[in-house]
Amino acid sequence: MSKIILEMRNITKEFPGVKALENVNLKVKEGEIHALCGENGAGKSTLMKVLSGVYPHGSYTGDILFKDSVCEFKNIKQSEELGIVIIHQELALIPELSIAENIFLGNEIASKGVINWNITTMKTRELLQKVGLTESPNTKVDDIGVGKQQLVEIAKALSKEVKLLILDEPTASLNEDDSENLLNLLLEFKKQGMSAIIISHKLNEIERVADSITILRDGQTIETLDVKKDNVTEDRIIKGMVGRDLTNRYPERTPKIGETFFEVKNWNVYHPLHSDRKVIDDVTISIRKGEIVGIAGLMGAGRTELAMSIFGKSYGKKITGQVFKDGAEVEFNDVTSAINQGMAYVSEDRKGNGLILMDDIRQNITLASLDKISKQSILDKNKEIMVAEEYKKKLRIKTPSIYQKAGNLSGGNQQKIVLSKWIFSEPDILILDEPTRGIDVGAKYEIYSIINDLAMAGKGILMISSELPELLGMCDRIYVMNEGSITGEVTKEEANQEKLMTYMTKSKVRR
Template sequence: MSGIILEMRNITKEFPGVKALQNVNLKVKEGEIHALCGENGAGKSTLMKVLSGVYPHGSYTGDIFFQGNVCKFKDIKQSEELGIVIIHQELALIPYLSIAENIFLGNEQAKNGVINWNETTVQTRELLQKVGLDEAPNMLITNIGVGKQQLVEIAKALSKEVKLLILDEPTAALNEDDSENLLNLLLEFKNQGMSAIIISHKLNEISKVADSITILRDGQTIETLDMKKDNITEDRIIKGMVGRDLTNRYPKREPKIGEPIFEVKNWNVYHPLHTDRKVLDTINFHIRKGEIVGIAGLMGAGRTELAMSIFGKTYGKKISGQILKNGQEIYLDDVNKAIRQGIAYVTEDRKGNGLILMYDIKQNISLASLDKISNKFILNENQEVMEAERFREKMKIKTPSIYQKTGNLSGGNQQKVVLSKWIFSEPDILILDEPTRGIDVGAKYEIYTIINQLAMEGKGVLVISSELPEILGICDRIYVMSEGRITGEVNGEEATQERIMKYMTKSKIRG
């Protein structure tokens, strides 16, 4: 690590009604992995969009120096030409194009307007080998998993002769094995002399790969920590992020568990396209009043498919089995029926399915419960405003106004809007699919507190999570899934990561 490859000085960026960055400074050394940490809304992604030209020069104040030269990027293409490549949290791949087509999209291997497909295939194989993928270059993106898609994004970055690789929450949607592979790959790139900036809320991953950490809070630089010189613990990083010690990451709770409120019996679901393929096989589980039940499992175990098939049969074909609420069988043939029966589903994909990003906060909160604020199909706008303001305060949504477009909020605040939408519907059963994905530790604590409050009100809560510490930290009882079946059930007090992982890796065992 000789010199400084990147320096950002006094970067200030404003949006209507909010100052996202205020005199932020960042220095990245050559050949280091530099982590950027902070709560949702701290300005991490905004800073990287300034750097990469997503927010062009002139839309912010301050200076960017790359390899000693002043940079005034008009767009992302100009930053990529210098070797600055950003991989966003939402992957930018086109599902029905091949791996090769995606890697060289906009950077085609062509002469006189004619693409050389042989050269494209050869180079794709070389790039895939560098990231440890043995997929065929003509494989469609839609046919590979999210972990492999993330590696394709990195291969695409390598095709642009990257000098500084920026990864925004690269492991947010990955399971533990895929996350480990990606982090090891990043360390290998570092050994080859590449510089990298990583944004992540997974502090254990930061501790593993980062040489330095810059912490942002409320759009300002708080400090930069040297992981080798300083004795840096996760608690130390959290203190910098939230401005206080967070000694217990999971709020204490004394559960008051009652009678069974929700039960699924002999639930079978087939794939919506390949209708001969069984996705869920003889699933049985129950939730009691005031109980937080977890569902753990590796990616592909069928957890989301289970949630969606229950919630108005929004996934799957040839669905069979029974759903009981308070001992009586109910029929949830569509989403409206599910909502009327007091079932709510907070999707793992808040941007794609949970929110309408062009709508403001007020509109999103009332979206699933318009009948509650309407009379003879006429919307009571005053009541809608009052309810939105109530949830803004109750959920601590950081926003200058309930009229703010939801797409302009940080991930954590977007998640709070999704939760507000479904809590406003006053459900009896709340299904939460990856409720804290891509959310910082401070916002996680607030969401756990909300989940606890819902349970205290006697609601049944089902939590699907890929983070085992989260499942262990908040759940009273845990079901474990593998290959579309329930392979184990553990009481929260007796649960350990080792025991759950043992059930996760079982197959062909009926629950």
């Protein structure tokens, strides 16, 4: 029987007005990959922050035992000294520094205050080799993709002689190939005897790599499953997470599609810094009233760049082409004009671009439509409260109060706030860029229902997603992009993953 490397006993953690964890128990064996599953807000990340010392001893109750010794971590440095290293969902790399500088930041190889760059470079090369990267240690982190940045984070963990690696949503921002590489690396580390805890909403990945799964719900431990012995399936995990069977991942909808009312024709966009690099090449798309139109493509295909350039030219230079709404040509020269003419854009980065995390829910919901709650440039606070309470109820945002800071909520509830903000602006066209990234299956279903309601109300939806099953389950029609161009267009009836992948890897369709 495998030895227990980590045991967390009766962990309870409270925030003002919220009990985030209540008597949570977790056991991790040496050399296993242990998955932590649960809906957004179930307490997964909070539990890992307790373990790693982000929430110091004394701010919670309960015991942590690592290698049979009681631990009372006051900070991350103390947990890292024992070999417990956490990689958060938001990567903690500094883009302007080199790979080597990032890996040894705060852990510099130095003598008398002088860094030994020769040894630093040599050790960086060794670490990069372990994670399968061939980049130079002197390469700036800003010059490599998100998938490679995730591997740099793992190399950084290895530099600290990691014994228990914690990964919080490690593949949330990765494409399928990068996700596959990372999971294979985890399995390789497991062969070498490393223990790992992985938090992920991608249940197919959990099913593939995990040996054990602990499920949390509403801050409590529900059960721990042995993947092989208990014959674990995705449906079994979902039942534990949400407390019921979720027979359909996508809510049923009978489309009521009207006439074409929004078109983008011959759209060209150049890179904002490299003016000779064409990012979007002669793209033409259309949306009908009540239609959910998807955009599929691999990372770097130009999907987000297309969306942002249409939304008030918030990305790119030398933009050419035409936009038509209700048959008339319109100009969206800035974000304000786009909003005023009935367009909304839910960013893929809800924390960076979608919300002001330090502001409360009330302020975030009304932020894009202050004119609706103002008179002669003076905010009507009572009206603002009424609007926030209405959307809190309508979108079932789980929070003690509309005065709760947005940054304190789970990812699913943050996404509902972003959607509330844009629904309140009463758009005709809503662009959704990765609307369910990093969100659990239960919250996804609620967001899908909101999207369907908007379509049934006659709105036009443009939905970008890296998850092909999501596009297939939600969209009436799907455009496929590669290298900044449209390479295919398929209806719901003819669409399947194989066909989409074929278009995602082919060259531009020449007209």
